[in-house]
Amino acid sequence: MIEGANNVLTKRLQELRINHNLTQEQVANILGVTRTAYNMYEQGKRQMDYNALVKLAEHYNVSLDYLFQRTDVPFLNETMEEDELDFMLQSLSLYRDIKYKYK
Known part of the structure; x- marks a missing residue:
């Protein structure tokens, strides 16, 4: 994984966890890893494997493109009507x- 992509992912991991009112311990339990391991994912010191990324995307109901900031739309299109x-x-x-306008 390239350095910039890792920074993008760590930002999204933190945002999603906080927006869902979850602790690092709770997300670690979802993934079946230790809190320390998950903390390292959020800090960009350790890379998540594909299965963990898919599990989090499914848990948060977002696409992998959203996790990697290829889109800013967190919603899965197929779960919504047009x-x-x-x-x-x-x-x-x-x-x-x-x-x-008002910044």
Whole structure:
């Protein structure tokens, strides 16, 4: 894994864990690793294997593309109807417009 990709992943791992009100210990239990091992994933000192990445993506209901910041849309398209996805994307666009306008 390249250095930049690892930094992107560590940021997303932390954000998702915090947004889901989980501790590192709880995520470690989901993955079947120690808290120390998971902490090293979040710090970018250890690389997650493919199976662990898939398990977390499934747990958080996000795509691997979202984990690696290839997209900023955390929702899995196939879990949403087309009108719901359109609404989410329009809402996100509106939010970003307002956010940058008033920064």
